[in-house]
Amino acid sequence: xxxxxxxxxxxGRPVLDVRNLAVSLxxxxxxxxxxxxxxxxxxxxxxxxxxxxxxxxxxxAFSIMGLLSREALHCSGGRIELDGENVLEADxxxxxxxxxxxxxxxxxxxxxxxxxVETVGExxxxxxxxxxxxxxxxxREKVMEMLEAVHLPEPERIYSxxxxxxxxxxxxxxxxxxxxxxxxxxxxxxxxTTALDVTTQKQILLLIxxxxxxxxxxxxxxxxxxxxxxxxxxxxxxxNRGEVVEVGTREQILSAPDKDYTRMLVSSVxxxxxxxxxxxxxxxxxxxxxxxxxxxxxxxLGARREVAAAVDVDLTVRRGEILGxxxxxxxxxxTxxxxxxxxxxxxxxxxxxxxxxIAAARGSALLSVRKRIQMVFQDPFRSLNPRLxxxxxxxxxxxxxxxxxAQALRRAGELMGLVGLPADALKRYPHQFxxxxxxxxxxxxxLALEPDVLVADEAVSALDVSVQAQVLxxxxxxxxxxxxxxxxxxxxxxxxxxxxxxxMVMQKGKIVEFGPAADVLTSPKQPYTRLLLEAAPGRHxxxxxxxxxxx
Amino acid sequence: MSNNxxxxxxxxxxxxRAPTRGDRSSLAAQMLLSLRSVPVFLAFVVxxxxxxxxxxxxxxxxxxxxxxxxxxxxxxxxxxxxxxxDAFGRDVYSRLLFGARVSLIVGLGAAAASLxxxxxxxxxxxxxxxxxxxxxxxxxxIMAIPSILLAIALVSLTGASLxxxxxxxxxxxxxxVVRLVRSIILNVRSEAYVEAAISLGTPTYRLLIRHMVxxxxxxxxxxxxxxxxxxxxxxxxxSFLGAGLPTEIPSWGNxxxxxxxxxxxxxxxxLYPGIILAFTLLSVNILGxxxxxxxxPKMAKRT
Numbered sequence: 120x121x122x123x124x125x126x127x128x129x130x131g132r133p134v135l136d137v138r139n140l141a142v143s144l145x146x147x148x149x150x151x152x153x154x155x156x157x158x159x160x161x162x163x164x165x166x167x168x169x170x171x172x173x174x175x176x177x178x179x180a181f182s183i184m185g186l187l188s189r190e191a192l193h194c195s196g197g198r199i200e201l202d203g204e205n206v207l208e209a210d211x212x213x214x215x216x217x218x219x220x221x222x223x224x225x226x227x228x229x230x231x232x233x234x235x236v237e238t239v240g241e242x243x244x245x246x247x248x249x250x251x252x253x254x255x256x257x258x259r260e261k262v263m264e265m266l267e268a269v270h271l272p273e274p275e276r277i278y279s280x281x282x283x284x285x286x287x288x289x290x291x292x293x294x295x296x297x298x299x300x301x302x303x304x305x306x307x308x309x310x311x312t313t314a315l316d317v318t319t320q321k322q323i324l325l326l327i328x329x330x331x332x333x334x335x336x337x338x339x340x341x342x343x344x345x346x347x348x349x350x351x352x353x354x355x356x357x358x359n360r361g362e363v364v365e366v367g368t369r370e371q372i373l374s375a376p377d378k379d380y381t382r383m384l385v386s387s388v389x390x391x392x393x394x395x396x397x398x399x400x401x402x403x404x405x406x407x408x409x410x411x412x413x414x415x416x417x418x419x420l421g422a423r424r425e426v427a428a429a430v431d432v433d434l435t436v437r438r439g440e441i442l443g444x445x446x447x448x449x450x451x452x453x454t455x456x457x458x459x460x461x462x463x464x465x466x467x468x469x470x471x472x473x474x475x476x477i478a479a480a481r482g483s484a485l486l487s488v489r490k491r492i493q494m495v496f497q498d499p500f501r502s503l504n505p506r507l508x509x510x511x512x513x514x515x516x517x518x519x520x521x522x523x524x525a526q527a528l529r530r531a532g533e534l535m536g537l538v539g540l541p542a543d544a545l546k547r548y549p550h551q552f553x554x555x556x557x558x559x560x561x562x563x564x565x566l567a568l569e570p571d572v573l574v575a576d577e578a579v580s581a582l583d584v585s586v587q588a589q590v591l592x593x594x595x596x597x598x599x600x601x602x603x604x605x606x607x608x609x610x611x612x613x614x615x616x617x618x619x620x621x622x623m624v625m626q627k628g629k630i631v632e633f634g635p636a637a638d639v640l641t642s643p644k645q646p647y648t649r650l651l652l653e654a655a656p657g658r659h660x661x662x663x664x665x666x667x668x669x670x
Numbered sequence: 671m672s673n674n675x676x677x678x679x680x681x682x683x684x685x686x687r688a689p690t691r692g693d694r695s696s697l698a699a700q701m702l703l704s705l706r707s708v709p710v711f712l713a714f715v716v717x718x719x720x721x722x723x724x725x726x727x728x729x730x731x732x733x734x735x736x737x738x739x740x741x742x743x744x745x746x747x748x749x750x751x752x753x754x755x756d757a758f759g760r761d762v763y764s765r766l767l768f769g770a771r772v773s774l775i776v777g778l779g780a781a782a783a784s785l786x787x788x789x790x791x792x793x794x795x796x797x798x799x800x801x802x803x804x805x806x807x808x809x810x811x812i813m814a815i816p817s818i819l820l821a822i823a824l825v826s827l828t829g830a831s832l833x834x835x836x837x838x839x840x841x842x843x844x845x846x847v848v849r850l851v852r853s854i855i856l857n858v859r860s861e862a863y864v865e866a867a868i869s870l871g872t873p874t875y876r877l878l879i880r881h882m883v884x885x886x887x888x889x890x891x892x893x894x895x896x897x898x899x900x901x902x903x904x905x906x907x908x909s910f911l912g913a914g915l916p917t918e919i920p921s922w923g924n925x926x927x928x929x930x931x932x933x934x935x936x937x938x939x940x941l942y943p944g945i946i947l948a949f950t951l952l953s954v955n956i957l958g959x960x961x962x963x964x965x966x967p968k969m970a971k972r973t
Contacts, residue, residue: 489870504867
């Protein structure tokens with residue numbers, strides 16, 4: 120987006136003008152969730168609102184749409200002007216009319232935004248039925264035209280499909296269809312690509328850009344991902360704890376941020392270029408040969424349907440090594456991880472942990488290898504039993520293997536020190552901790568049994584970037600101190616670049632490319648790896664050094 | 671990792687969400703709060719009074735509830751017989767109190783028995799995959815039998831007694847509990863903390879008791895209140911139809927059955943047990959709804 124275009128946009132009247140917006144808890148006007156938020160969005164402009172979880176970015180978006188749940192939150196001050204009309208003063212009827220025709224919203228999870236029991240066509244048609252006086256035939260034509268505009272293949276077939284029959288990317292296209300069919304002046308996108316794979320994300324971002332240019336739509340784009348910001352933003356609003364930290368053009372924010380908080384956020388985006396790392400030559404702690412997993416679906420009176428989630432996977436992890444497994448959703452990376460820790464039974468191949476094949480171990484034999492290999496899960500809010508104290512959770516493994524309670528608790532205290540939490544945290548319950556702290560607790564629990572291999576399945580994906588950086592640092596630190604070998608599953612190439620020694624790229628259950636991290640990420644040999652790298656958002660920007668990368 | 675990083679993290683992340691689950695004091699507080707509503711308060715009072723009457727019935731009665739006095743048939747209200755006598759000259763007031771005992775015993779017994787049996791079967795069905803289909807089809811089969819029919823069949827086979835009635839009421843309730851427990855176990859077994867426990871080598875029995883079964887407690891308590899109410903009603907129905915408790919036992923259903931023949935002459939014989947039965951059931955259901963709203967806010971929103 121050239122500066123010239125920006126200037127043009129700035130001079131006209133803004134589509135959206137938010138002034139001193141304040142949102143507080145209903146029934147307690149002094150408890151502000153969002154306060155003093157001001158920014159504008161001009162026609163044809165993309166404004167990104169960035170912030171970590173709890174920064175108030177979604178609340179701001181929902182206030183603009185008039186979608187705040189009345190029992191919980193209400194706007195207690197300021198103005199939200201849409202083409203000069205104050206949305207906060209509009210009554211229900213007016214809001215309803217405004218929502219479809221002047222402003223529209225797309226959401227993070229397209230599956231929940233669509234009605235599962237209505238065909239896609241009917242759902243798009245509904246918008247026209249309610250807001251336009253058009254004949255059935257004209258409506259259908261318009262819907263078809265729109266389906267084509269969002270580049271959905273075979274519009275006829277899509278029209279009569281149900282949401283579950285479409286892929287995530289296709290569903291998001293349908294949601295965009297619904298949002299843009301009446302050509303609103305303002306499009307609010309609340310993390311629309313967060314649930315999608317990188318390659319799909321890239322396509323959706325391009326699509327939004329294309330439609331925006333066609334209709335000169337103003338776009339308010341909510342995201343936590345600075346990569347996306349670097350790719351699409353004209354201007355950026357940085358939010359933290361319900362307040363605006365900084366507003367500026369993309370160049371200002373990314374290359375010369377004023378505020379420390381912005382600097383911290385931007386610089387904690389991991390680089391895509393890995394540091395050179397020495398090859399590990401320690402003992403092999405985990406070796407997987409020819410691992411395969413086939414899901415068989417038996418049907419009554421019908422052929423067995425088989426889905427191969429993993430085919431012929433070989434890998435080795437040495438003491439102190441971090442092996443990254445990268446791939447998009449459905450690539451089989453989680454299946455491999457779950458087969459290795461034996462949460463699922465592999466249908467083929469060997470899993471050798473410290474010289475012992477556990478692929479088919481049962482009963483007590485399986486139990487004895489369980490402590491050699493431990494797992495850290497993706498969602499820190501679900502991986503700790505909410506009813507047990509943190510201490511109980513951590514010592515569970517030790518007591519399972521016959522360690523006395525008192526001794527186990529002492530060990531748990533030491534582990535808390537290792538993961539950087541105070542020892543008195545043991546007596547508290549999981550809900551008293553933040554996501555990053557819980558993930559530390561999960562790591563402590565996994566380490567309690569002194570495993571030889573740690574499997575981390577998307578262990579930092581649910582965390583904010585700044586916290587992500589700290590947890591990655593902790594993992595690296597632990598690997599150095601204890602010599603544990605780590606199998607690190609992730610979809611995020613930046614994370615992989617930051618922590619992995621070697622990287623394995625998976626696609627459709629097969630290994631596509633394997634090699635030292637530096638080689639795979641800087642000079643990929645396979646077209647698929649190249650595709651993944653090209654789709655990584657913000658690829659042209661060096662976030663740590665606040666400057667563009669020479670390409 | 672130094673303390674700095676932790677503080678940094680606390681700054682960067684929003685405060686952990688306020689405690690919601692497993693907070694007993696707030697649960698009790700919520701229950702107390704709901705007593706502010708008039709119907710809930712009345713329901714609470716009615717149930718307390720009925721329970722107290724049932725517990726202290728032996729000290730409160732005016733006459734032996736099964737003593738027949740042919741000379742005093744249909745005696746009117748008097749200082750001696752507060753609510754008069756029935757067709758056999760038995761004291762209606764005393765029979766009502768003992769009827770409350772029977773109802774509460776049947777309600778509590780059926781609720782406890784179906785919860786315990788249902789919990790065990792449900793956990794087995796939910797956790798052991800190959801047993802699931804078999805167990806659930808058996809449950810479907812039981813659900814297909816009309817419960818009154820089953821009760822009548824049981825009573826005609828084994829004779830009328832409290833145990834028969836309890837079994838007859840409990841068996842049809844079990845499939846509902848099994849379905850509830852099974853669905854919860856199926857849900858919980860894919861929770862990350864359960865998988866974490868599996869990979870920590872936790873033995874199955876401890877996995878179930880520690881990580882899975884506690885999730886069923888709140889829904890089971892709620893389900894229990896509804897079984898309690900429906901058991902009382904079913905007992906009354908069975909007794910009224912003559913397929914329940916032996917006729918000499920003073921239960922509300924029996925009293926109504928006895929009074930039915932004289933309804934046009936002495937409507938009070940049916941009305942007294944009928945009214946107290948209706949109010950007891952209403953109270954149990956109201957309190958059950960409150961419990962559900964407090965223990966399971968999600969379900970409250972749906973209805």
